[in-house]
Amino acid sequence: MTKKRFILSIDGGGVRGLIPLRILEALESRLIHRGVDAPMHRIFDLMAGTSTGGLIAAGLCAPRPGGSSGEAAATISELRAFYEREARNIFSHSLSARIGRTLTNPLGLFDETYDARPLEKLLKERFGWTSMASGLSKLVLTAYDIEQRRAVFMTNGLEGNGSRPDDYYFWQAVRATTAAPSYFEPARVENLSRKREEALVDGGVFMNDPAIAAYLEAGKLGWGEDEIVILSLGTGQAPGRAFPYKEAAGWGALGWMQPSKDVPILSIFSDGQSQTASYQARHLFDELPGVTFHRLQAELPPEAEAIDNARPGNIIALNGAADRVIRDNTTLLDALADMLKANVETRETDAPEPNLVHAA
Secondary structure, eight states, rough: OOOOEOOOOOOOGGGGGGGHHHHHHHHHHHHHTTTTTOOHHOOSSSSETTTTHHHHHHHHHHOTTTTOTTOBSSOHHHHHIIIIIIHHHOOOOOOHHHHHHHHHTSSSSSSSSOOOOOHHHHHHHTTTOOOGGGGEEEEEEEEEEEETTEOOOOSSSOOOOOOOOOOHHHHHHHHHHTTEEEEESEEEEEEETTTEEEEEEGGGGGGGSHHHHHHHHHHHTTTTTGGEEEEOOOOBBOOTTOOOOOHTTTTTTHHHHHHHGTOOOHHHHHHHHHHHHHHHHHHHHHSSSSSSEEEEEOOOGGOOOOOOOOHHHHHHHHHHHHHHHHHTTTHHHHHHHHHHHHHHHHHOOOOOOOOOOOOO
16 A cells, blocks of 8 residues: 555634634544544644644644653644633733723724734743744644745745755744734744744735645655645635625725724635635646545635634534534545544654754
8 A cells, every 4th residue: 555645734714723623623533433543743744734724733743842752732622622712812802902992093903903912922831942843743834024025934844955944933933824914913933044033924915725835845855646645624714705895995995904894805815815725726636636635615604704703602603614514524534534544554653753942
């Protein structure tokens, strides 16, 4: 049997990251039922994520600070708890902050929607000061450098010339890929390889669906087309969420960025990019018959599209959307679990332990 390289790709989408997480939970349950009780970093050879997808991917493949060898920073159940409970603390304002913002910025147009400090505190606690070079599997996170005006792919794989990529602290890399413009201020991160600081924002501004980026990273690692199996997980689309012409025609520059309307321009950018990338990936991989590609996407009710709606009612709606995807793809998930089980059983057991890299 040819050894396969399994790639996990997860879109951006804020609190909607609960949907791909639930799909992974269903896959994990099937693996356990088949006698495979292994962390996701031993199941997938490479994980790619943008924004909330980057948070999930990093959580599953970063080493846990102070944990045992091979223990990931987060389990699927811990990540689910974050989305269902802790996310409310990230997407909230204190009473004093609300009053101050109302007085100084009544429309919420000239400041970020949320204070990034609670998120940064959580990321430091979860990831510590370990760098991406220590990843328990290969990883790629997307971001955009607003000072150098370039797309950034933070990875622990290889560059096109075979050299080592730039290294970043895990927590800062996640902070960068989740720095959605207007929701959080840009992230100031340390490029450990080049000894410089960079100003990065959410990779969703150019690549909300990172599946093709993941495939290209696999090529740099020398993986052949006939080895690659890609599972691409979306965070849901709301086709019923329309932006009526009569409203949009009068918005102007500020209206397109208005937080009370869930920042329409960002919503359209991310949704359009995900649809386009998925379309391109399907056609690309149809022409590469050696590559196996699966894309799972949920349909959302219009009111569930907001990336920062962590209220209990919306969490219920997102879980319902995830339940429908799992139900409608039972056969596929069973087949994937069978393939993953066979691959884990044939995987080499003499791989070297990862070399943890900490702050100097």
